Amino acid sequence: MKKIIIAIDGYSACGKSTTAKIVASKLGYAYIDTGAMYRATTLYFHQHYVNITDPKAIHKALENINITFIYNPKANRNETYLNGLNVEDEIRKMYISEQVSEVSAIKEVRKYMVALQQKMGKKKGLVMDGRDIGTAVFPSAELKIFMQADMHVRAFRRQQELLEKKQVVGIEEIIENITKRDLLDTTREEGPLRKAEDAYVLDTTHMTVDEQVDFVINLSVGKMIESQNSIIIN
Numbered sequence: 001m002k003k004i005i006i007a008i009d010g011y012s013a014c015g016k017s018t019t020a021k022i023v024a025s026k027l028g029y030a031y032i033d034t035g036a037m038y039r040a041t042t043l044y045f046h047q048h049y050v051n052i053t054d055p056k057a058i059h060k061a062l063e064n065i066n067i068t069f070i071y072n073p074k075a076n077r078n079e080t081y082l083n084g085l086n087v088e089d090e091i092r093k094m095y096i097s098e099q100v101s102e103v104s105a106i107k108e109v110r111k112y113m114v115a116l117q118q119k120m121g122k123k124k125g126l127v128m129d130g131r132d133i134g135t136a137v138f139p140s141a142e143l144k145i146f147m148q149a150d151m152h153v154r155a156f157r158r159q160q161e162l163l164e165k166k167q168v169v170g171i172e173e174i175i176e177n178i179t180k181r182d183l184l185d186t187t188r189e190e191g192p193l194r195k196a197e198d199a200y201v202l203d204t205t206h207m208t209v210d211e212q213v214d215f216v217i218n219l220s221v222g223k224m225i226e227s228q229n230s231i232i233i234n
Contacts, residue, residue, distance in 0.1 A: 002227040003029070003125035006220055007133035009193065010147030012181055013154035013161075015204045016129040019147070019212045021078070024127040026217060032069070032120055034130035034137075036080040037113055038104040039091035040067050044082060045103055046096070052106060062112050094162065094169055097177055101184035104131075110190045132191035134199050143223045144199035145216055153205050154178055 006029070008020050017033055024031035041062075045052065050061045069078045070086075079088040090096070103109060110132075117128065117137045128137065134144035149157075155174045162169050185193040195201065200219060204212055 001224045003123075004142035004220065004223050004227055005121055005124050005138050006127045006143045006145070006216065007138050007141040007196075007199075008127065008129040008145045008147060008216070009131055009134050009195070009199070010129075010145075010202075011149070011154065011185075011193070012178055013158040014147040014149045015157070015209065015212055016147050018209055019204075019216060020127045020129040022209070022213045023216045023220065026213070027125075027127070027220060029125045029127050030120070031078060032117065032126065032128045033078070033080070034113065034117055034128060034133065035100075036069075036088075036091060037067050037116070038109075039096050039100050040080050040082040040087055041065055041109060041113070042096050042100045042103040043087055043091050046099060052103060055108065058106060058108050062108065067116075089165060092161070092165060094167060094173075094177070097181070101181045101188075105184060105188035105190065107190040110136075114191070131185050131193040134196035135194060136191045139196070142227055143216075143219055144196045145202050145219075146195040146199040147202045147204055147212075149203060150205040151175065151178065 006023065008016050010016050017035065021031050023029070044050070044065050045061060048061060051057045064083070066083050068081045070081055071077070072079050079086055080091060081087065114137050120126065121128065121138055130137070134141055134146070152175070155171050155178060158174050158178065159169060159171055202212065202215055
């Protein structure tokens with residue numbers, strides 16, 4: 001069956017990455033966490049005191065950033081490497097969450113990342129999640145999903161994720177962080193978060209992970225059949 005690109009966009013803490021990883025595994029597709037790419041870039045900027053208002057400093061920093069994903073069989077997950085160092089846990093910390101939307105709003109940063117992401121998707125057979133995958137990175141993706149959920153449900157999920165990493169953060173602080181990120185993500189000039197016209201809306205407020213995965217898988221199979229039939233007809 002013909003391989004396709006599955007673009008999953010949506011708000012933070014809606015289950016995008018969890019759903020995308022499982023869908024990719026079930027389909028035998030590659031999975032790319034674009035959020036991790038922006039988080040790794042944010043970590044580099046933080047560690048090297050990059051002035052995000054200085055275009056020259058940003059350009060120089062991007063030239064020195066190499067992001068890769070390596071599968072860890074013991075943890076059963078893809079892990080993010082920044083210039084050869086495993087930063088998977090570090091980029092999930094709250095201080096990165098507080099800075100990432102600001103860094104990802106930078107025009108040069110987004111252009112650099114979008115070019116990398118489009119290169120990754122040339123062979124198709126890919127599941128990619130983020131904020132602008134179906135609108136800017138792969139506007140011609142065969143399947144586009146837009147995920148959303150109730151704010152308090154999102155905050156609770158994020159709190160649980162942090163607790164699993166032994167980070168204790170109050171729910172009000174998390175809501176404040178998510179609200180700020182939503183505003184920055186939806187109002188930035190470059191690659192804002194918005195639903196593509198042909199995207200399917202997936203509200204995960206009252207859904208289990210299995211139900212979310214089944215929703216995407218069922219649509220994926222339909223799109224793969226459509227793509228295969230179009231080849232035969234043509």
